[in-house]
Amino acid sequence: MVERLLQSALQRYRIADHRQGLAATLNNIGWHYCQIGDYAKGLIYSQDAVTLHQDLGNRPGAAAAWDTLGHAHHHLGDLQQSTASYHKALDLFVELGDQYHQGEVLLHLGDNHGALNELDAARHAWSQAKVLLNELDHHDAEKAVARLEGR
CATH class of the missing domain: 1.20.58 (Methane Monooxygenase Hydroxylase; Chain G, domain 1)
Incomplete structure (x- = not known):
């Protein structure tokens, strides 16, 4: 149910060319997949979210997506990449106060x-x-x- 709703939101943001909404939804889907244990899919969506948030200059969104990416890497056993992702998230949250x-x-x-x-x-x-x-x-x-x- 949740997955279907998130995919529907993703499709609507794409149709409307609403890139902020698309970026946020990509991260939400990535986090959702992580929460149900599908870290590989979570990784894909959160990577796309990081890229789009950065393209948009949305630092709070990018920080959240880096955190999700770190979580996915951690649970996939790539602890070095996870550390790097968490540091990127932390740096942005520090800048944002x-x-x-x-x-x-x-x-x-x-x-x-x-x-x-x-x-x-x-x-x-x-x-x-x-x-x-x-x-x-x-x-x-x-x-x-x-x-x-x-x-």
């Missing part, structure tokens, strides 16, 4: 470093996430605390 999304990407980046057995880098990313999310009084700060405590 978006603390919440910086914190979320830092959680993902920490998990990625943990999977690479880069424990100091993982702890550093989770610590940064904790600080940012605590400043926002956001409940996701607990995720960083749990990771730091090995839970």
